[in-house]
Amino acid sequence: MPASDAPSGPSLRAPAAAVRENAHAPYSNFKVGAAIRAASGSVYVGCNVENVAYPEGTCAEAGAIAAMVASGETELAEVYVIADCPSPVPPCGGCRQKLKEFGAADVAVTLATTDGVEMKTTIGDLLPGAFDAGHMERS
Numbered sequence: 001m002p003a004s005d006a007p008s009g010p011s012l013r014a015p016a017a018a019v020r021e022n023a024h025a026p027y028s029n030f031k032v033g034a035a036i037r038a039a040s041g042s043v044y045v046g047c048n049v050e051n052v053a054y055p056e057g058t059c060a061e062a063g064a065i066a067a068m069v070a071s072g073e074t075e076l077a078e079v080y081v082i083a084d085c086p087s088p089v090p091p092c093g094g095c096r097q098k099l100k101e102f103g104a105a106d107v108a109v110t111l112a113t114t115d116g117v118e119m120k121t122t123i124g125d126l127l128p129g130a131f132d133a134g135h136m137e138r139s
Contacts, residue, residue: 012037012080013112015045020082020114023047023060032083034060036068039075044068061095065102076103079123082112088119096127105130 012035020033025048032048046063061081068074079099083089088111091099099109105124112118124130 009037009041009043012043012078012110013082015043016080016082016112017114019045019047020060021047024049026050027052027054030083030085032060032081032089034064034082035080036061036064036076037078038068038071038073039077040073041077042068042071042073044071044073059092059095061091062098065098068102074102076107076123078107079103079109080112081109082114084114086113088112088117091126096123097130099123100127100130100132 016033016035019035020031023031023033025031027050033045035043035045037043044064044067046060046065046067048057048060049063050057076099081089081091090111100123103123105122107123109121109123109126110118111121
């Protein structure tokens with residue numbers, strides 16, 4: 001579904017900013033919040049959760065996607081990610097792949113700062129040449 005045809009609804013900024021406050025970031029103090037709108041229009045949120053063994057933590061985007069999937073949905077329509085940083089926060093490489101797993105290349109993604117700066121992009125622009133199930137067709 002083209003980004004312009006994504007289900008409309010209230011801005012995802014408020015739920016992303018609110019869940020950011022719940023982030024568990026005692027080591028980096030870098031709190032991130034994410035809100036995603038599923039194709040149904042339902043909104044799911046996630047925040048980063050650090051662990052003293054750093055690779056065991058989870059990102060905000062992954063948490064929001066997990067909440068969506070746990071609710072029985074599997075299609076992203078819109079994404080919003082926010083953090084307290086000097087420029088809009090980009091998803092890590094792993095989260096870009098996770099977004100691609102559940103969203104089309106033209107799904108709108110807004111990257112934001114707590115100061116109100118926003119950058120609009122798409123899943124396809126965040127992860128050009130993405131690996132997908134089509135690459136495994138001959139397996």
